[in-house]
Amino acid sequence: MSYRSIIAGADSEQPDVAAATSAAAEAFAGYRATSPEARADFLDAVAAEIEAARAEIVEAAVAESHLPEGRISGEVGRTTGQLKMFAGVVRRGDHLGVRIDPALPDRTPLPRADIRQRQIPLGPVAVFGASNFPLAFSTAGGDTASALAAGCPVVVKGHPAHPLTGYLVAQAITRAVEKAGLHAGTFSFLLDTDVKGGIELGQTLVVDPRIRAVGFTGSRGGGLAIVAAAAARPEPIPVYAEMSSINPVVVLPGALEGDIDALATAYVGSLTLGSGQFCTNPGLLFLPRGEAGDTFLAAAGRATAEAVGGTMLTPGIAAAYEKGVEKLRATDGVTVVGEGAAGETDAPAPQIVEAARLAGVTDEVFGASGVVVRFDSVEDLLPSLESLEGQLTATVHATDADNEAAAQVVSALELKAGRILFNGWPTGVEVGHAMVHGGPFPATSDSRTTSVGSLAIERFQRPVAYQDVPAALLPEPVRDDNPWHLARRIDGELQLP
Amino acid sequence: MSYRSIIAGADSEQPDVAAATSAAAEAFAGYRATSPEARADFLDAVAAEIEAARAEIVEAAVAESHLPEGRISGEVGRTTGQLKMFAGVVRRGDHLGVRIDPALPDRTPLPRADIRQRQIPLGPVAVFGASNFPLAFSTAGGDTASALAAGCPVVVKGHPAHPLTGYLVAQAITRAVEKAGLHAGTFSFLLDTDVKGGIELGQTLVVDPRIRAVGFTGSRGGGLAIVAAAAARPEPIPVYAEMSSINPVVVLPGALEGDIDALATAYVGSLTLGSGQFCTNPGLLFLPRGEAGDTFLAAAGRATAEAVGGTMLTPGIAAAYEKGVEKLRATDGVTVVGEGAAGETDAPAPQIVEAARLAGVTDEVFGASGVVVRFDSVEDLLPSLESLEGQLTATVHATDADNEAAAQVVSALELKAGRILFNGWPTGVEVGHAMVHGGPFPATSDSRTTSVGSLAIERFQRPVAYQDVPAALLPEPVRDDNPWHLARRIDGELQLP
Incomplete structure (x- = not known):
C-alpha cells in the first residue's frame, strides 16, 4: 500500500505546508464556532473511524514499530479512549472557564461594568508525533485530540518511523471530518519519509505564520530546535515539547x-x-x-x-x-x-x-x-x-x-x-482527569501543562473578556441563560449548572 | 529622604541580585508551605501596611510621576484592593485546581491507581514594575500580589522613574513579612537609579538560575529583551511581559x-x-x-x-x-x-x-x-x-x-x-475575577494569561500529580478529608465543598 500526505481531505504527493496551514486557517472560523455537541460528536467519530480501521492500523504499526501486537492493540484502545474522554470534556464545557462579574451600576465612586470571560481556541496547531507511541502520542494522539477538543484545526507532521500507520490514522480522521460536514482544512497530515526532508518540513511548519501553537513529543535536540524556531518567529507561539526524562x-x-x-x-x-x-x-x-x-x-x-x-x-x-x-x-x-x-x-x-x-x-x-x-x-x-x-x-x-x-x-x-x-513503576501513564504527564525543563518546554489527561486541552486556549457587550452579541458560554449548562464563576464564586 | 535596595529585610546600598535571589530561594520552602489563612493574612497585612504609609507614598508618587494626587490616591486604593482580592482567592483555594481520580482496583484489564493533582508555585519570581502605574503595576502591584498569592517569593526590580515610591512600598511589604514571621527572603527590592545600570540589573535578575518566572509591564523593546534573555537561559523560564497596544x-x-x-x-x-x-x-x-x-x-x-x-x-x-x-x-x-x-x-x-x-x-x-x-x-x-x-x-x-x-x-x-x-472607553481596567488584561503578541508575550484580575495567579503555578501516595504523605489540598474545604474535580466532575 502506498502512503502520502493528506491536505485538507485530499491525498497529495507533496507535503505542502502552506496549502495545509492555509486550509487550517480557513477552517478555523467555522470549527471554533461548532457547538459542544457537534465538536464532541466529531471526536467520537474520529475514535469510531480508527476503531473501524483497527486491523490494518495494527498491522501497519506492528510492522513499522517492531512493538508487539498486544501492545499496539492496547494503544489503539488508549488512543480512541483519549478521543472519547475529550469528547466528554467538550460536552461538560468546564474548560471554557467562564467567569462573570455582573455590572454594579450603583457602586461608588465609579459604577462597575458588566464583564464576562471565556476561553477561546488559539488557532491552527502543529502536532509532531512520537516514534515510541505510533498511535497514542502520534497522528490522533493526545496533542491532536486536545487541540481538536479546544477548537483548533490540526496539521500533523507525520513521523518517518511509522509513515503508513500515520497515513491510515490520518485517513480515519479525514473520513470523520468529511462525515461531520466540517471544513476539510480542519485536519491535514504532512509526510516526508526522508529524515532530513522531514526535519526541514517540521521547521517550515513551526515558522508558518498561520500556526498558533505546537505540540511535540520526541528527543531533547528535536524539541529544543522547535522551541528555538518558534521563539524566533516575528510573532512567537507556545510550544509544548515533551523531551527528556530519566525518571x-x-x-x-x-x-x-x-x-x-x-x-x-x-x-x-x-x-x-x-x-x-x-x-x-x-x-x-x-x-x-x-x-x-x-x-x-x-x-x-x-x-x-x-x-x-x-x-x-x-x-x-x-x-x-x-x-x-x-x-x-x-x-x-x-x-x-x-x-x-x-x-x-x-x-x-x-x-x-x-x-x-x-x-x-x-x-x-x-x-x-x-x-x-x-x-x-x-x-x-x-x-x-x-x-x-x-x-x-x-x-x-x-x-x-x-x-x-x-x-x-x-x-x-x-x-x-x-x-x-x-510503590509502583512510572511506565504506564493513565489517561484521566488528574494525570500530569509533564514537568520542569528539560522534561518539557512548559512545566505549566500536561500532554496527557483532560487538563491538556488548556494548552490551546486563551481568555477573552467581554465588557458591556450587548446580550444579542454575547457568545453562548457567557450568556445569562447559560444555554450550554456550564459551571461558571459568578463574582468569584464557582456555581454548578 | 534617601532610598536604596532592600534585600531580605535589610537596607542595602548595592542592588545585589545574587543575595536577593538566594534569600528568595531559601524562603521558598517555608513560604510555599504556608496555610491559606496565613498566606491570605499576610497579603491583607501588606495592604494594611501600604494604607498606613499612604500619606508619604502618595506624596512621593505624585512628585515622581507628575500624576495628579487624586489619581495616585485612587491607585493606592486599587493596589490594596488587589492585594485583598488575592487574599480572598487564596482563602477560597480554587486556584489549587484539585483533581482526584480515585483508584479502581477492580478495573480490567488493568486496575487504576489513585491519582490526585494540585497546582504548586513555580518558585522565586522577578517583577519589573511599570512607570505609568507607580503603585498598581509596580512594587506591590498585580504581578507581585499574584505571585505572592501563588506562594512564590518575589524580587522586584525597582523602577528608576519612581525610586522613592518603590522604596516606601517595599518597606511596607518588608514590615508585613517581618510581622507575619515569614522568612525575610520572601520579598526583596533591587534599585539602581541609573538607567543603564538598571537595565543591566534587570538582565542579571532574569538570567539568575534561582528565578523561575518573570512579570513585566513596560515597553516593547524592554519586554522583548527580557523574553530573549529568559529563553536563552540553560533552563528557560516563563515571561509575562505586557508590552504594547494601540487599542x-x-x-x-x-x-x-x-x-x-x-x-x-x-x-x-x-x-x-x-x-x-x-x-x-x-x-x-x-x-x-x-x-x-x-x-x-x-x-x-x-x-x-x-x-x-x-x-x-x-x-x-x-x-x-x-x-x-x-x-x-x-x-x-x-x-x-x-x-x-x-x-x-x-x-x-x-x-x-x-x-x-x-x-x-x-x-x-x-x-x-x-x-x-x-x-x-x-x-x-x-x-x-x-x-x-x-x-x-x-x-x-x-x-x-x-x-x-x-x-x-x-x-x-x-x-x-x-x-x-x-460603548465605553478602554482606559480603566477593572480589577475583578472576569477581567482579562492581556492579549496576543505583541500586546503581551503570553496570550494565555492576564496580568490583572484573579486569573493572574495561575501564571505562577504548575500541576503535580500524586499517584498512590500514602494518605499520611498527601498534601492537604488532595487529602480525602478535604481540610481546606476546596472545590475539587472528582473523576472529572466538579464538586463544591
Whole structure:
C-alpha cells in the first residue's frame, strides 16, 4: 500500500505546508464556532473511524514499530479512549472557564461594568508525533485530540518511523471530518519519509505564520530546535515539547524489608518494558547502601541477565542506545551490574550499571539502560535529588516506617517532577482527569501543562473578556441563560449548572 | 529622604541580585508551605501596611510621576484592593485546581491507581514594575500580589522613574513579612537609579538560575529583551511581559445617530487621560466615511484643541512621544485633525490625526496621540481589523441597529484582543475575577494569561500529580478529608465543598 500526505481531505504527493496551514486557517472560523455537541460528536467519530480501521492500523504499526501486537492493540484502545474522554470534556464545557462579574451600576465612586470571560481556541496547531507511541502520542494522539477538543484545526507532521500507520490514522480522521460536514482544512497530515526532508518540513511548519501553537513529543535536540524556531518567529507561539526524562526512583530502607527479589524483578520489568522505549522509563535508581541494597542490586543484575533485547523502533534509536551505553560504561566509577542478551538486528542488550557518583550519569539513554546510585542516609540523598534536572516522573518505594524520610523526599521531588508515585513503576501513564504527564525543563518546554489527561486541552486556549457587550452579541458560554449548562464563576464564586 | 535596595529585610546600598535571589530561594520552602489563612493574612497585612504609609507614598508618587494626587490616591486604593482580592482567592483555594481520580482496583484489564493533582508555585519570581502605574503595576502591584498569592517569593526590580515610591512600598511589604514571621527572603527590592545600570540589573535578575518566572509591564523593546534573555537561559523560564497596544476603537454607523459631540468628547477624554500614558489608551479609531463621521471628527478636533498636555512620566517618555508624533505626521496621507496646547516642561501637546490608510500608522505612540482611519462598509473594515497586531483591548461603539455588522466585528476582534468592550472607553481596567488584561503578541508575550484580575495567579503555578501516595504523605489540598474545604474535580466532575 502506498502512503502520502493528506491536505485538507485530499491525498497529495507533496507535503505542502502552506496549502495545509492555509486550509487550517480557513477552517478555523467555522470549527471554533461548532457547538459542544457537534465538536464532541466529531471526536467520537474520529475514535469510531480508527476503531473501524483497527486491523490494518495494527498491522501497519506492528510492522513499522517492531512493538508487539498486544501492545499496539492496547494503544489503539488508549488512543480512541483519549478521543472519547475529550469528547466528554467538550460536552461538560468546564474548560471554557467562564467567569462573570455582573455590572454594579450603583457602586461608588465609579459604577462597575458588566464583564464576562471565556476561553477561546488559539488557532491552527502543529502536532509532531512520537516514534515510541505510533498511535497514542502520534497522528490522533493526545496533542491532536486536545487541540481538536479546544477548537483548533490540526496539521500533523507525520513521523518517518511509522509513515503508513500515520497515513491510515490520518485517513480515519479525514473520513470523520468529511462525515461531520466540517471544513476539510480542519485536519491535514504532512509526510516526508526522508529524515532530513522531514526535519526541514517540521521547521517550515513551526515558522508558518498561520500556526498558533505546537505540540511535540520526541528527543531533547528535536524539541529544543522547535522551541528555538518558534521563539524566533516575528510573532512567537507556545510550544509544548515533551523531551527528556530519566525518571528517578528512590528506594527507602523500609521497602527492602519486604520481598527484595520481587521488587528487583519489577524494577527490571519496568526498565526493559518495550525495550525501554518509554518517556517514563526508570533510568536512575537511588538505593540504600548496605546489605539489603546489595541483595536488591544482585537480584536486579540476575533479572537483567535473563532479559533479551527487542528490536528497537528505528536503527538510529538502536545506535544511539549503544552509543549511550558505551559512554556510560566509560564514565569513571561506573561498573556493570547486569547485562542481558542482544536480540535480533537492532535489538541491543539491556543493562544495569552502578555509578559511584551522580555526576556524569544523568543524561538520558533512551532504551533499557538503568543506573543505580547508592546513598547512606536521607541527608546524603536530598542534595542529589535537588541537583537533578526536571523530570516527567519521580518514584518512591517505601513503607510507613519510612514516612519521615519520605516526606522530605516528596518535598524535594515535587520541585523536580510532574508526577510522583509510590510503590509502583512510572511506565504506564493513565489517561484521566488528574494525570500530569509533564514537568520542569528539560522534561518539557512548559512545566505549566500536561500532554496527557483532560487538563491538556488548556494548552490551546486563551481568555477573552467581554465588557458591556450587548446580550444579542454575547457568545453562548457567557450568556445569562447559560444555554450550554456550564459551571461558571459568578463574582468569584464557582456555581454548578 | 534617601532610598536604596532592600534585600531580605535589610537596607542595602548595592542592588545585589545574587543575595536577593538566594534569600528568595531559601524562603521558598517555608513560604510555599504556608496555610491559606496565613498566606491570605499576610497579603491583607501588606495592604494594611501600604494604607498606613499612604500619606508619604502618595506624596512621593505624585512628585515622581507628575500624576495628579487624586489619581495616585485612587491607585493606592486599587493596589490594596488587589492585594485583598488575592487574599480572598487564596482563602477560597480554587486556584489549587484539585483533581482526584480515585483508584479502581477492580478495573480490567488493568486496575487504576489513585491519582490526585494540585497546582504548586513555580518558585522565586522577578517583577519589573511599570512607570505609568507607580503603585498598581509596580512594587506591590498585580504581578507581585499574584505571585505572592501563588506562594512564590518575589524580587522586584525597582523602577528608576519612581525610586522613592518603590522604596516606601517595599518597606511596607518588608514590615508585613517581618510581622507575619515569614522568612525575610520572601520579598526583596533591587534599585539602581541609573538607567543603564538598571537595565543591566534587570538582565542579571532574569538570567539568575534561582528565578523561575518573570512579570513585566513596560515597553516593547524592554519586554522583548527580557523574553530573549529568559529563553536563552540553560533552563528557560516563563515571561509575562505586557508590552504594547494601540487599542483599536470601531465606531459603527448607529453610534453616530446619537449625541455625536458627547461621543467625540468622551473619546478625547479617554485619549488624553493621564497624558495618554495608559497601556489601554485608544490610539486608533475606525470611523465611517460620510457626513456623520465628518461631524464626529470635527468635534474630536475641537475637543483636542482645548486639551493641554500634562507633564509626562519621564523626559525620555516625553521625547519618545514627540518623536512618534513627528514620524506619524511625516507619513504619507496623514493630516492633523486637532492639536492641543503644550503644557509645562515635558508636557507635549495632545493630537489627533486622520490617516488615509492603515499601513504605517499602527506603531504605538505612548501618549495622547490618536489616529483616525475611515471605512466605507464592514466588508471594507474587516480586512483592516484582521491585519492588526495583537491588542490588550478592542472597543466597539454601536447600537442595536448595528448588530449584524457588530457580530462580524466582534468575531474578528476576539482573535486580536484580550478584552472587547462596547460603548465605553478602554482606559480603566477593572480589577475583578472576569477581567482579562492581556492579549496576543505583541500586546503581551503570553496570550494565555492576564496580568490583572484573579486569573493572574495561575501564571505562577504548575500541576503535580500524586499517584498512590500514602494518605499520611498527601498534601492537604488532595487529602480525602478535604481540610481546606476546596472545590475539587472528582473523576472529572466538579464538586463544591
